[in-house]
Amino acid sequence: MSVKWLVPPGESRPLTGALQSLMIATRSERGCVGCTLSTDMGARVAISYIEDWQTEEDLKRRLRSARFSALAELMEKTSEQPVVKFTVRGSTRGLEYADDVRSQNRF
Numbered sequence: 001m002s003v004k005w006l007v008p009p010g011e012s013r014p015l016t017g018a019l020q021s022l023m024i025a026t027r028s029e030r031g032c033v034g035c036t037l038s039t040d041m042g043a044r045v046a047i048s049y050i051e052d053w054q055t056e057e058d059l060k061r062r063l064r065s066a067r068f069s070a071l072a073e074l075m076e077k078t079s080e081q082p083v084v085k086f087t088v089r090g091s092t093r094g095l096e097y098a099d100d101v102r103s104q105n106r107f
Helices: 009-027 056-063 066-077 096-104
Strands: 002-007 032-040 045-053 083-088 091-093
Touching: 002 009, 009 032, 009 045, 009 066, 045 056, 056 066, 056 083, 056 096, 083 096
Parallel strands: none
Antiparallel strands: 002 045, 002 083, 032 045, 083 091
16 A cells, blocks of 8 residues: 655645654554655655555455554545555555445445
8 A cells, every 4th residue: 555645845744743653553563564654855745655565354454444544534634635556466446445445344
């Protein structure tokens, strides 16, 4: 899973602080292979948050978690919507993948 934002400089510090907290917690979750956060400063700040999971089931468990809900809330609060990509079984999908997985959990 990768999430990439392009935000004004004033939004970058609170966003990266929240993402750093999520990243630290995510790294200890079962099935997490790695989780990284990077920034590229310019007129707009590019923020990249990436999670790698051992299996698709691990990723699905993550998408159904409260921590992913916190990440989704961060996505909604920024002035610029991020680009979200999920690479699963050799194909890339957008945020609709998370919506599909989370809706399956409701039954």
